[in-house]
Amino acid sequence: MTQTVQPQQTAQTQTAAPSEGKLAAPTIATRKSCNPDGIGLSHYVLMDKKAAK
Amino acid sequence: MTAAATMSRTASSGPALVPVDIGHAVYAAVTDPATAFWGLVDKTRVNEALTGGPLFEAYTKEYDRFAKELHALRFELKPSGVYLNPTERCNLNCTYCYLPGEQRSGGAHMPLPTLSASLAKLRDYFASVMGDTERKPRAIFHGAEPLMNRDAVFAAIDEFADDFAFGVQTNGTLLDDAAIEFLTSRSVSIGLSLDGPVAGITDATRRTWGGKSVHDKVLTAMEKLRGYGSWSVITTCNTENLPYLTRMVELFHAAEVPTCMLNTVRCTLPGARGVKPADGDMAKAFFAALDRTYELYQETGRKLMVANFANILLAILAPTARRLMCDISPCGGGRAFFALAADGGLYPCSEFIGLKRFNGGNLLTDGVEAALKSAAFRPVIERDVDTFDPCGSCAIRHFCGSPCPAEAAEMNGGMDKIGAFCDFYKEQVNYALRLIADGKANDYLWDGWDDGTETVFNIVN
Numbered sequence: 001m002t003q004t005v006q007p008q009q010t011a012q013t014q015t016a017a018p019s020e021g022k023l024a025a026p027t028i029a030t031r032k033s034c035n036p037d038g039i040g041l042s043h044y045v046l047m048d049k050k051a052a053k
Numbered sequence: 054m055t056a057a058a059t060m061s062r063t064a065s066s067g068p069a070l071v072p073v074d075i076g077h078a079v080y081a082a083v084t085d086p087a088t089a090f091w092g093l094v095d096k097t098r099v100n101e102a103l104t105g106g107p108l109f110e111a112y113t114k115e116y117d118r119f120a121k122e123l124h125a126l127r128f129e130l131k132p133s134g135v136y137l138n139p140t141e142r143c144n145l146n147c148t149y150c151y152l153p154g155e156q157r158s159g160g161a162h163m164p165l166p167t168l169s170a171s172l173a174k175l176r177d178y179f180a181s182v183m184g185d186t187e188r189k190p191r192a193i194f195h196g197a198e199p200l201m202n203r204d205a206v207f208a209a210i211d212e213f214a215d216d217f218a219f220g221v222q223t224n225g226t227l228l229d230d231a232a233i234e235f236l237t238s239r240s241v242s243i244g245l246s247l248d249g250p251v252a253g254i255t256d257a258t259r260r261t262w263g264g265k266s267v268h269d270k271v272l273t274a275m276e277k278l279r280g281y282g283s284w285s286v287i288t289t290c291n292t293e294n295l296p297y298l299t300r301m302v303e304l305f306h307a308a309e310v311p312t313c314m315l316n317t318v319r320c321t322l323p324g325a326r327g328v329k330p331a332d333g334d335m336a337k338a339f340f341a342a343l344d345r346t347y348e349l350y351q352e353t354g355r356k357l358m359v360a361n362f363a364n365i366l367l368a369i370l371a372p373t374a375r376r377l378m379c380d381i382s383p384c385g386g387g388r389a390f391f392a393l394a395a396d397g398g399l400y401p402c403s404e405f406i407g408l409k410r411f412n413g414g415n416l417l418t419d420g421v422e423a424a425l426k427s428a429a430f431r432p433v434i435e436r437d438v439d440t441f442d443p444c445g446s447c448a449i450r451h452f453c454g455s456p457c458p459a460e461a462a463e464m465n466g467g468m469d470k471i472g473a474f475c476d477f478y479k480e481q482v483n484y485a486l487r488l489i490a491d492g493k494a495n496d497y498l499w500d501g502w503d504d505g506t507e508t509v510f511n512i513v514n
Contacts, residue, residue, distance in 0.1 A: 022097075025079045027108050028490065029092035031119070031510035032371035032503055036126050037188060039134030039390045040377040042316045042457070043403060044193050044222040045285055045360045046242050 068116040070103050073448050075483040080490040085112070087439075088119040089372050089451040092512070093490050108512055115510055123451060126373055127383060127437075131182040132421070134191035134390035135175055136403050139163045139206050141395045143197035145224050145267065148258040149289060149318045149325035150196075151459070153407045157197050158262060163395045165205040171393060171416050172209055176216045178421045192217040193242075195392070195403055200227035207235055214239065222246075222287075224259070225274040226267045233277050242283040247271045248291070250300035257293035258328060275308050285312040285360065289319075290335060291328035298342035305357055306349045312358040312499075315339060320473040321404055321459040332476035339477070340484055343497070350496055363498050365478075366485050368452045370494065371506050380478075382438040382454040387413075387430040391421070399424035401433040404459040432468045433458050441469035452485075453478040 040046060066087055073082040080093045083102050090112055094102040102108055141160020143152070150157065163171070172192065179190035192213070194206050200223050210219050220242035228245075236243055249255035252268035260266060278284045288294065288301050298315060305313045317335060320326045330338075339362075346357045364377040378385025386392075386401035391413075393399060398412045399421065405411035411433070413424030424430055436458045438444035444455050455461070455478075461470045472478075488494045495502075 024095035024098050026514050027092055027094050027098075027102070027512055028080075029090075029108055029112075029510060029512040030370065030508065031090070032374065032506040033122060033509045034371065034373050034506040036130060036373040036375070036389075037133060038374075038376040038378050039132075039191050039385060040360075040364075040379075041136070041385060041390070041402060041404075042314070042319060042361065042377070042379050043287070044136070044195065044220060044244050045287075045312065045314055045377060046191075046220060046283065 068109070068113045070109060070112070071448050072099050072103065073483075073486075075486040075490070077487045077490050080486075082486050083108070084448050085116075085119075086448050086450055087123075088116065089123050089368070090116075090119055090510075091369060091486070093486065107514070111510070111512060118509070123372060126375075127381065127451075130385075130388050132388065132390055132425070133179065133183055133188070134193065136193050136195045136390060136392040137168075137171070137199075138195055138197060138393060138395045138403065138406065139168055139199050139209075140197055140202040142201045143224070144201060144226060144261060145198065145259055146262045147260075147289075148328055149291060149322075151319055151321045151325070151404050151407060152197055153322075156407075160197070161395060162202040163205065163397075165208055167397065167417070168205050168209050169212060171397070172213045172217070174416060175393075175421070176213065189216065189218040191220060191390075193220040193222060195222050196224075197395075198224055198227065200232065203227065203232065207232075210235075210239060210241060218242075220244065224267065225271040228274040228277075230277070233274070237278075237281050240283065242285075243278060243281070244284065245271055245274060245278075245286045246289070247275070247286055247301075248288055248294050250297050250304045254294050254297050258289070258291055272308075275310065279309050282311070284310070285314065286310050287314045287316060289316050290330065290339070291318045291325075292330050293328060295330050295334055295338045298338045299345045302342045302346050302357060302359070303349070306346065306353075306355070309355075310357060312360050314361045315342060315359055316361055317474045317477065319404060319457060319460060320464045321457070322407060322463070326464060329473065332474055332480075335474065335477045336480040339481075343484070347493070347496055356496070356499065358499055359497070362481060362485070363502075365452060365481050366488070366494055366497055367502070369482070369485055369489065371503065372451070374503070374506055379456040380452070380454045382444070382450070383434055383436050384454060384456060384458060386458065387425060387434045391424065391430075401430050402459070404457060405433070408459065408463070432462075436461075436468045443475075444471060447479075449479060449482045452482045 070083040140162040141156040143157040222244040225245040255268040378389045392403040413427035413429040438450045
C-alpha cells in the first residue's frame with residue numbers, strides 16, 4: 001500500500017481500545033451514483049434537477 | 054501533474070483509509086481521499102477499520118469503480134451551461150463585488166443582435182457536445198445586473214426558448230410586476246440577493262451608487278415570488294452580517310424561500326477581503342443558522358434548503374449528484390460551464406471577468422472550443438488539489454475542492470494555493486458527517502434528491 005495521505009482534521013481521532021462486552025455502534029457507509037450534470041456556482045444555484053427541465 | 058498522471062497515480066495507489074475526527078460522541082470517519090470514499094465507524098474500532106474488516110474489504114472490491122467515477126467527474130465533463138453577462142453595468146455598488154467598479158458604473162450593454170448571435174453560436178456548441186440528450190443546456194443571465202439590459206435579455210429568452218433552460222441571477226431591484234410575469238410564465242429560474250434581515254444590515258454591503266438602501270425592494274420581490282417553484286436567494290456572509298445569519302434563515306423560511314445560499318464572501322478582489330470573516334466565526338454563525346433551519350423544519354414540516362451546505366452533503370453521499378461545481382477540483386469553470394462577458398469575451402467563470410489574463414478569446418470570432426483549450430483557461434481547468442499542499446495530504450480534499458481558484462490566485466498567490474476558507478470547509482465536512490451519523494442528512498436535502506441515482510455502496514451493520 002503506497003498511500004501517504006494524513007488526516008488534516010482539527011484533532012486526531014480517538015482510537016481507544018474497545019471495551020469488553022460493549023457493542024460497537026454499527027458502521028455506516030453509503031454511496032450513490034448518477035450521471036453528473038451540475039453547473040451551479042456560488043453566484044447562482046438550482047438544486048432540484050426537476051426544476052431545471 | 055496532468056489529469057492522466059493523476060489517474061495513473063490513483064489507480065496504482067490502491068485503497069487506503071485514513072481516520073478523521075468529526076467531533077461526534079460515538080463515531081469517527083475513515084476516508085480514502087483518492088476516491089472520496091468514506092465510512093463512519095465506532096470510535097473504539099477505528100484502528101481495525103483502517104486495515105481490514107468488512108468495510109475495508111467491501112471498499113476494496115469497489116475501489117476501481119469509485120476511482121474511475123471520481124476521475125470522470127473531475128476530468129471528463131463537457132460544458133452544459135453558460136453564464137451570460139448581458140451588460141457590464143450594475144445599479145448597485147456592493148462592497149465585495151468581483152467585477153471592477155469602472156465596468157459596473159460606466160460599462161456597456163451587449164446589443165441584442167450580438168446577444169442573439171452569441172446564443173445561436175452557443176446553441177450549436179452545446180448541441181455538438183451534449184448530443185441527443187433530452188436535457189437542455191442551461192443559460193444563466195448573470196451579473197453585473199442583467200436586468201439593466203432587460204429588453205435584450207427578454208427578447209433572447211423568447212427567441213431561444215426551445216434551446217436553453219434559462220435562469221436569471223438578479224439583485225432584485227428591477228424585478229417589477231411585468232418582469233416577474235415574464236420570467237415566471239416562461240419557467241425561468243430566478244435568483245435574488247439579500248444580505249441582512251433588516252435594512253441596516255443589508256445596507257452595510259449592498260447599496261446603490263448613491264448610497265440608497267435596496268433592502269425593501271428585494272423583500273417586495275421575494276413576496277411576489279412566494280409560491281413560484283424555481284427561485285432562490287443568496288446571502289453573502291461577511292463581517293457585517295455574520296451575527297445575523299440565524300435571523301436570515303428565519304426571514305427566508307417565513308417568506309417561503311425554497312432555497313438559499315449562505316455563501317462565504319469571495320475574496321477575489323481587494324474590496325471583498327476587507328469584509329472577510331475569520332473561518333471560526335464563519336463556522337459558528339453558519340452552523341447556528343443550519344441548526345435553525347432544522348428546527349424550523351421540525352416545527353413546520355417545510356424545509357429551507359441551504360444549498361451550499363446541501364452540496365457538501367451531496368459531495369459525500371453521491372459525488373456525481375453535486376449541483377454546485379465550485380466545491381470540487383478542478384472546479385466547474387471551463388469544464389461544466391463557462392462565462393460570456395458583455396464584450397463577447399469568454400472566461401472560465403464569471404469570477405474571472407475582472408482578470409483579463411483569464412480571457413480565453415471572443416465567442417463570435419474564436420469560438421468555445423478555442424477558449425477551452427486556451428492558455429487562459431488552462432490554469433483553472435488543470436487546478437488539481439492532489440498536486441499541491443496542504444490539499445494534497447488532506448483527508449477531505451474531494452469533498453471540498455479548495456475553492457475558489459480565482460481567490461487562490463489573487464488572494465493567496467497562485468493556483469497551487471488554498472482558497473479563502475480552508476478551515477471552514479473542514480468544519481462543514483465534519484458537520485455533514487455528524488448529520489449522517491445521526492441519520493439527519495435527508496432533513497438538509499430536498500425531497501427526492503436521490504431520484505435518478507443508483508445505490509452503489511451500502512453498509513449499515
